[in-house]
Amino acid sequence: MPARPVAGLRVRRVPQIAFYDATGFEDLRVNEYVIVDTERCREAARVVIPPSRATPMDAPLRPILRRATAFDLTQWQQLKLREPEALEQCRAQVEKHNLPMKLLTAEYNFDGSHITFYFVADGRVDFRALVKDLAVIFPARVELWQIGPRDRAKLIGGLSPCGREICCERFLDDFPKATIKMAKDQDLPLGPNAATGLCGRPLCCLAYEQPLYQAARGRVPRIGEIVVCERGQGRVIARNVLKECVTVQLEDGIHLTFPIEQVKPLNTRAEGGSDTAEGEE
Numbered sequence: 001m002p003a004r005p006v007a008g009l010r011v012r013r014v015p016q017i018a019f020y021d022a023t024g025f026e027d028l029r030v031n032e033y034v035i036v037d038t039e040r041c042r043e044a045a046r047v048v049i050p051p052s053r054a055t056p057m058d059a060p061l062r063p064i065l066r067r068a069t070a071f072d073l074t075q076w077q078q079l080k081l082r083e084p085e086a087l088e089q090c091r092a093q094v095e096k097h098n099l100p101m102k103l104l105t106a107e108y109n110f111d112g113s114h115i116t117f118y119f120v121a122d123g124r125v126d127f128r129a130l131v132k133d134l135a136v137i138f139p140a141r142v143e144l145w146q147i148g149p150r151d152r153a154k155l156i157g158g159l160s161p162c163g164r165e166i167c168c169e170r171f172l173d174d175f176p177k178a179t180i181k182m183a184k185d186q187d188l189p190l191g192p193n194a195a196t197g198l199c200g201r202p203l204c205c206l207a208y209e210q211p212l213y214q215a216a217r218g219r220v221p222r223i224g225e226i227v228v229c230e231r232g233q234g235r236v237i238a239r240n241v242l243k244e245c246v247t248v249q250l251e252d253g254i255h256l257t258f259p260i261e262q263v264k265p266l267n268t269r270a271e272g273g274s275d276t277a278e279g280e281e
Helices: 070-097 128-137 149-156 180-185 205-217
Strands: 004-011 018-021 033-037 042-054 064-067 102-108 114-120 141-146 225-229 232-240 245-250 255-259 264-269
Touching (some): 018 042, 070 114, 070 128, 102 149, 180 205, 225 245
Antiparallel strands (some): 004 018, 004 042, 033 042, 033 064, 225 264, 232 245
């Protein structure tokens, strides 16, 4: 099977990049919009990876149908302005049916033939009667999608503990597998919510920063390790792996911070010392 041009596209509010057969559209550029069929409906999608020749794939790719026109994009923008009103109408119906669900947002596709309402709930919700009532209100195919805590954070957005926009909203293509063990490896405090994001799950940045910490950790003395510096012998009580420096408690009780080039491990550990920050369990 010959190689074919493949383009990476992103549909609104879907973090993953979807790949489509770009035969006939080899001149597409990044940030252009095209019309494609997805598993749910026909959508407008933004080009994020321009077409390039790919090796043959086992699974067939959906084709790009056409370029989005100015009318398509204008119509889509007008529909976006109607989404808050649609969300309020849906909320009224949820209250009417007394359903244990929290609506988050509404989303029209580019031509208004499909509308999706995203919600969170503690368990499964029987919303069949709700969908019937919504089908009367909206002249479009209506779907309700229950999403998890990470998708909820991406939809709503917000600020992460570092003070910047959360990564999943700003640039992540997929949700990485982050663990509390990574927080421990990176000498972060493990108290309640200390290493978790707005979604309540381990911070995504733990995953993509982990290789850097793993590479640097071998050069930085561990917490509790006995080292020798220009002021004498002392015990490492804190360290900054990225800055490659350690704080040493000297024998006279003074605490001083040194770059790792100025300390020499004795290859012995203080009694009760560990490779974690003080106070971690």
